[in-house]
Amino acid sequence: MTDRGFDLGDRLGEREEGDLRRHLDPTESVETRTRFAEDPKGGPPRFGEPALVFASNDYLGLAGDDRVQRAAETAARTVGTGAGASRLVTGDTHLHRALERDLADCKGCEHTLVFSSGYAANVGTVDALAPDVVFSDALNHASIVDGCRIGAGETVVYDHCDPDDFAARxxxxxxxxxxxxxxxxxxxxxxxxxGDVAPLERLCDVADDHGAWTMADEAHATGVFGADGGGNVRREGLTDRVDVELGTLSKALGAQGGYVAGDEDLIEHLLNAARTFVFSTGLAPPAVGAAREALRIAGEGDRRERLWANVDPLRDGLEGAVFEVPGDSQILPVLVGDRDDVLELERAVRKRGIVAPAIRSPTVPEGTARIRVAPTAAHTGADVDACVAAFREARSR
Structure with a gap:
């Protein structure tokens, strides 16, 4: 009989040979300092010594905040641990509606719609809009790329953060x-x-000249940029020019889920046509409660100031250690270039108690491997100094 199955062993072997095979290494807690275990497969994890984590997207350090945790607990006790069904069936709770109102206020728009993840928000939105042509930045997130593959008639990729190339295309x-x-x-x-920031205003100018809609993913900006954490679209005064704004609740807001923000017609269309919304169970109430409280803290507290107080000295220290660190945000990519060199650097800083991931092709273009360093508001000055020292020592060894 002809074997029409899948040789997954060979596929895994190919990944192993290319240093691309990944493993699940459990962490004890979502904190700036925690213990890790090597992938235990089916067994219990065996944790090692604690290490400083500079790899998290929990930019404001809210995942471990007592107020956010209490909000999640209250939601679980009063509403339930899960939504129970699609929101179009019975899974639409008063908590979901309250979070959507708060997000709309934060974003300065008419309405928002909460999805089960930012990935689902991107894929579902592009698919529901079904554009004949999408113009997409060359380095857009995989969820945008997948949304274009599923929902776009044609995708035109323009050079990264290059409005001139975009205009030409x-x-x-x-x-x-x-x-x-x-x-x-x-x-x-x-x-x-x-870690760089898109030239939003210039992109909007070109889009407006051709009558196109603009969609902006604020995943790494919500809670971090703007006076109230409203993100880059609002900070740059472009709310009325960006037709579709979306993002995630799982990064600076320390919870889970995604959202889309826009006018009433957009949201009504998505809740009827976005398959990743229609056919998914509603976001779990504890995540909704946590996100709502985190949004309040991000808008009212000093977490953003504490984050930027760590970003600047960390960037200065890494550059002082003769590393190239481009970007304009809280994400600090330490450029290395070679795949083997970046893996060696990752191991070297890990031996010195710092967890920061090596990023290489195909996640980034070949020859641009880097260590992605991400400080948070919860890191101390001593933590930042320890991170710089680890990179400096690894460089000079």
Whole structure:
């Protein structure tokens, strides 16, 4: 009989040979200092010595905040541990509606819709809009890429953060376009591996010139940028020019889930047509409660100031150790280039008690391997000094 199955052993072997095979290494807690265990497979984890974590997207340190944890507990006790069904069936609770009102206030828009994840929000939104053409930044997140694969008639990729190349590609497409084509421009506002910020206003200018809609992913900006943590779109005064704004509740807000923000027609269309919303159980109430409290803290407290007070000296220290650290955000990519060199650097800083991941192709382009360093508001000055010292020692060994 012909074997029409899948040789997954060979596939894993190929990943192993390319240093691309990944493992699940459990962590004891979501804190700035915690213990890790090597992948235990089916057994219990055996934790080693604690290490400082500079790899988390919990930028404001809210995942371990007592107030956020109490809000999650209260939601579980009063509403339930799970939503029980799709929100279009019975899973739409007063907590979901309250969070959506709070997000709309934070974003300065008419309405928001909460999804089970930021990934689901991106894929579901592009698919529901079903644009004839998407213009997508070359370094957009995988969830945007997958949304384009599923929902776009055609995807045109423009050079990273390059409004001139974007304008040229739009002009070229205009010459062959049908009059009734729908166009969508999609960009991250803060790029997760490069730490740079998209030139939103210039992108909006070009999009407006061609009558296209603009969609901005604020995953790494919500809670971090802007006077009230409203993100880059609001900080730059572009709320009325960005047609679709979305993001996640799982990074600076320390919870889980995603959201889309926009006008009433957009949200009504998505709750009817976004398959990742329609056919998914509603976001778990504890995550909703946690996100709502985290949003309040992010808007009212000093967490953002504490974060930036760690970002600047950490960047200065890494650059002082003769590392190249590009970007304009709380994400600090330490560029190395070579795949083997970046893995060696990752191991060296890990031996010195610092957890920061090596990022290499295909996550980033070949030859641009880097260590992604991400401080949080919960790190102390001593933690930052320890991180700099580990990189300095690893460089000079």
């Amino acid at each position: 739009m002009a070229e497409r205009e010459r062959q376009a049908d009059a009734d084509e729908s166009w969508l421009v999609v960009t991250d506002t803060v790029f997760s591996m490069d």
